[in-house]
Amino acid sequence: MGKNGNLIVGLDLGTTKTCVIVGEVHNGGIDVIGFASVPSKGLRKGMVINIESTVDSISKVIEEAELMSGCKISAVYTGIAGSHIKGINSHGVIGIKDSEVTKDDISRVIEAAKAIAIPLDREIIHILPQEFIVDEQNGIHEPLGMAGVRLEANVHMVTGAASSAQNIIKCANRNGLVVKELVLQPLASSESTLEDDERELGVVLVDIGGGTTDIALLKGGSIRYTSVLALGGDHITSDIAVGLRTSLKQAEELKLHYGSTLEGLTDKNEIIEIPLSGGTQPRKVSRQFLCQIIQSRVEEIFKLVHREILRSGYRELMAPGVVLTGGTSLLDGIGELGEQILDLPLRVGYPNTVGGLSEIVKSPLYATAVGLILYGRKHASNGGTRTQGYKNIFTRITQGTKNWLAEVI
Ligand SMILES: Nc1ncnc2c1ncn2[C@@H]1O[C@H](COP(=O)(O)OP(=O)(O)OP(=O)(O)O)[C@@H](O)[C@H]1O
Ligand SMILES: [Mg+2]
Structure with a gap:
């Protein structure tokens, strides 16, 4: 190649x-x-x-x-x-054939965990192992060769349209x-973007791109919960275009140059000039108003992320916090706003x-x-x-x- x-x-x-x-x-x-x-x-x-x-x-x-x-x-x-992406946790159980776990046993237990009804119009994208359990012993990552009679697997299955x-x-x-x-x-x-420690101790990865906000919760080195929200930075841009009556292109430029999620810290007398075509006088708008529009949408996104974290059932285990990626994570003040709403430490992931x-x-x-x-x-x-x-x-x-x-x- x-x-x-x-x-x-x-x-x-x-x-x-x-x-x-x-x-x-x-x-x-x-x-x-x-x-x-x-x-x-x-x-x-x-x-x-x-x-x-x-x-x-x-x-x-x-x-x-x-x-x-x-x-x-x-x-x-x-x-x-x-x-359309859905993540579900699933469980499989089999009897170990020759009292020692073989490759074949591992394939069978994964098959067993996969054996849940998936509609015909969906397909499996990932089967991500969380842990194996041999008899009563849990938390096993490599069961091959272990002695026992019963093998179980916990997996996270990601399906999509x-x-x-x-x-x-x-x-x-x-x-x-x-x-x-x-x-x-x-x-x-x-x-x-994640450190091994974060993956092990518990972390929420949030990627706020243009059209989607992708969420993944990791703990014990594996994925526990995934979700994709149909909201992102482009929605902020269209809110600005509607709120300030500008084109999407101008709205995007205003967001990149003057945008912030810290509306309260913006000088209320600061005025931004929006150039208009055809030699017309530029239109004047308050920067604080621009930031207010941005803040409302970002708040909404974080509230939905918060709801997903609660829904996952892992909120209490996410002590190390949140890692934010995607273009929207470059927005001024987004870290502070995110920490406030999610009530977790947050860093931007490079x-x-x-x-x-x-x-x-x-x-x-x-x-x-x-x-x-x-x-x-x-x-x-x-x-x-x-x-x-x-x-x-x-x-x-x-x-x-x-x-x-x-x-x-
Ligand atoms: N410096 C910046 N400040 C604020 N927003 C920014 C900045 N740079 C990029 N963005 C925004 O980030 C978004 C694009 O991010 P990204 O490239 O991660 O998205 P994408 O991968 O194309 O989309 P998705 O992952 O949602 O399908 C756009 O909405 C853009 O306006
Ligand atoms: Mg992206």
Whole structure:
């Protein structure tokens, strides 16, 4: 697929931007050797709504990334999000055949945990192990070879609308790209921004992008709860456009240059001038009013996040707090407002753990894309050089399960 075959490519199909990171794997680490980002045209609330425009954005961004890295890209790890995503915890129990856990027992217990009714129009995106229980002993991460008679598995299953998954795969395939795996966006962001301690002790990852807010709760090293809300920074922009009667483009500029969620700290006499076309006098608006609009929407987003944290049942275990990623986490004052509403310590997550051109991608905007290459490195069965990807949903699911099993075993 590239110069030396040790490449892993992440394609983040966001609502506002489509970006690609090309990673080169070496002795356990990964270097960024290519990066490109273009505005997304065919997505809404994290989902593809226009195939042609999405195919177009992918084509542009891949071409740019190929130029920069000097590599031909043929396979990608791609993110998936949208309010159709559902995460559920499930449990499987089997009898151990020969009083010692074998690979076959592990496959069977996962099958047992998977055996819950999933409607035909949904598909399994991830089966994430939480723990195995051998007889009465819980908290086991590697049960292979353990003695016992009864094996149980707790897993977190992420499912999504099959049509949404197929549309993403179709857009990539139309560009001659194989999708190696679809990865839940907050899972990818968690790979690039969380510390091991946070993953172990309990942390809430919140990625506020343009069209969605993705939530993942981790504890004991694994995912416990996932949810995707159909709200993001673009809603703030449209509120500004409506509230101040401007175009979306102007509203976005006002948000980026003068926006803050600290309405109370804004000077109430500060006036912003909005340039108008056709030589007309610029229109004057109060900055405090702008910040009031922003604050109300951000408050709403955090209240919904809070509701999800409570719903998860893990609120009391999230002592280390919240890590915020996505472009909206760059909004002035958002950390303070988030801490206040969620009543938890909060930090903004900058992706790390990569080398090479890492400075270019060191922004919460690229947490998902960096996470995709880290996820790829972790799960690629042969260093990311596999050229046969998922031709259809069914091979994809089995392959995904196999990769997971390979990791557990
Ligand atoms: N400096 C900034 N201050 C405030 N908002 C910002 C800033 N930079 C980017 N944003 C906002 O972040 C949003 C884009 O974030 P991001 O790139 O993470 O979204 P996305 O991945 O394209 O979308 P999604 O993940 O929701 O599908 C936009 O709404 C943009 O206005
Ligand atoms: Mg995103």
